[in-house]
Amino acid sequence: MTGNILITGGAGYIGSHTIIDLTGLTENKLISVDNFDNSTSQTFERVKQIVDYKITNYEVNLTDLEKTKQIFQDNSISAIIHFAAHKAVGESVENPLKYYHNNLQSLINLLHCCKEFEVANFIFSSSCTIYGQPKNIPVTESSPILPAESPYGNTKQIGEEILQDYCKANSNFKAIALRYFNPVGAHMSGLIGELPNGIPNNLVPFITQTAIGLREKITVFGGDYNTRDGSCVRDYIHVSDIAHAHTLALNRLLKNETKQQFEAFNLGTGNGVTVLEAIKAFEKVSGKKLNYKIGPRREGDIEAVYSDSSKANKELGWIPKHNLEDMMASAWKWELKLQENGGIK
Numbered sequence: 001m002t003g004n005i006l007i008t009g010g011a012g013y014i015g016s017h018t019i020i021d022l023t024g025l026t027e028n029k030l031i032s033v034d035n036f037d038n039s040t041s042q043t044f045e046r047v048k049q050i051v052d053y054k055i056t057n058y059e060v061n062l063t064d065l066e067k068t069k070q071i072f073q074d075n076s077i078s079a080i081i082h083f084a085a086h087k088a089v090g091e092s093v094e095n096p097l098k099y100y101h102n103n104l105q106s107l108i109n110l111l112h113c114c115k116e117f118e119v120a121n122f123i124f125s126s127s128c129t130i131y132g133q134p135k136n137i138p139v140t141e142s143s144p145i146l147p148a149e150s151p152y153g154n155t156k157q158i159g160e161e162i163l164q165d166y167c168k169a170n171s172n173f174k175a176i177a178l179r180y181f182n183p184v185g186a187h188m189s190g191l192i193g194e195l196p197n198g199i200p201n202n203l204v205p206f207i208t209q210t211a212i213g214l215r216e217k218i219t220v221f222g223g224d225y226n227t228r229d230g231s232c233v234r235d236y237i238h239v240s241d242i243a244h245a246h247t248l249a250l251n252r253l254l255k256n257e258t259k260q261q262f263e264a265f266n267l268g269t270g271n272g273v274t275v276l277e278a279i280k281a282f283e284k285v286s287g288k289k290l291n292y293k294i295g296p297r298r299e300g301d302i303e304a305v306y307s308d309s310s311k312a313n314k315e316l317g318w319i320p321k322h323n324l325e326d327m328m329a330s331a332w333k334w335e336l337k338l339q340e341n342g343g344i345k
């Protein structure tokens with residue numbers, strides 16, 4: 001199927017890795033919409049260095065319906081991959097309206113455009129956060145969705161619900177929600193990666209920033225959980241593997257291979273890794289001793305979660321290629337490159 005693919009948040013962490021993956025595997029033209037709220041246009045230059053692809057970007061805020069419509073007027077869009085969203089859990093607790101307004105209004109506006117411009121294919125960035133602390137792990141797509149712990153998490157739950165309702169009302173529309181576990185690492189070139197805004201909340205950027213000397217030490221949030229070493233268990237997944245799942249999901253949509261109008265897939269490796277194991281893996285690949293200490297639990301953290309990704313394995317043919325050491329080595333390479341360039345942040 002021809003037509004352009006609209007990627008929202010193309011300069012972002014997962015968006016940029018997905019553009020790289022797509023350029024090798026789709027003939028469709030890619031278009032990005034990114035207002036650089038939490039990203040930089042330099043990322044597109046780096047993407048060009050890696051895959052020699054110059055993407056057209058619209059610097060538009062998706063909560064502006066008229067400007068969003070203009071993108072659809074100017075381009076024939078056959079599918080949307082919607083990454084653009086605010087994603088800081090703590091900030092969402094302090095400023096919930098910012099999150100509800102931005103994350104939901106942008107989705108609603110895109111769906112208005114789908115209706116008006118007859119776009120039938122949609123991929124949505126969802127999150128394992130919708131499962132909360134599951135009773136049974138690993139979690140499958142049919143595990144219960146628990147009340148959200150944060151407004152950010154709630155926007156992901158509501159986003160999936162909006163898409164399901166929109167599917168019911170529009171029989172020719174298909175949507176795939178990809179539920180990411182903990183995306184980490186960077187492109188193996190070291191040219192693109194995560195750009196945390198200020199002090200990172202997430203584990204891996206905190207590890208690499210500590211190792212490079214930007215932070216004095218890292219605190220392991222809790223050493224008394226009921227896990228094999230007392231620290232929390234997560235399912236870390238390489239960002240390039242996450243990116244590739246979007247290419248596979250897009251092909252599934254464009255080839256009309258979906259089995260239901262709305263489908264959801266878990267994206268994790270299926271391996272639960274503790275915080276201390278993640279730190280050890282980092283120390284091994286970087287050769288650096290990390291200054292860490294065990295501290296109190298972080299409010300809102302769950303003890304353990306990891307994915308049963310057999311549905312994505314079977315239905316999408318998605319098999320993650322990168323192990324924990326690849327994740328840490330690439331994250332470290334990216335941090336070193338950032339330092340070399342005086343930091344893009």
Ligand code: UD1
Binds near residue numbers: 090181182300
């Ligand atoms: C967080 C979000 C989740 C979001 C995901 C995106 C929360 C409660 N959840 O997941 O909604 O989808 O990011 O990537 O914020 N840790 C430390 N020390 C640190 C930082 C983290 O020990 O300095 C631990 C945490 O306690 C946790 C693990 O590392 O056990 C991973 O933390 P993080 O990277 O923040 O991800 P999540 O909390 O799993």
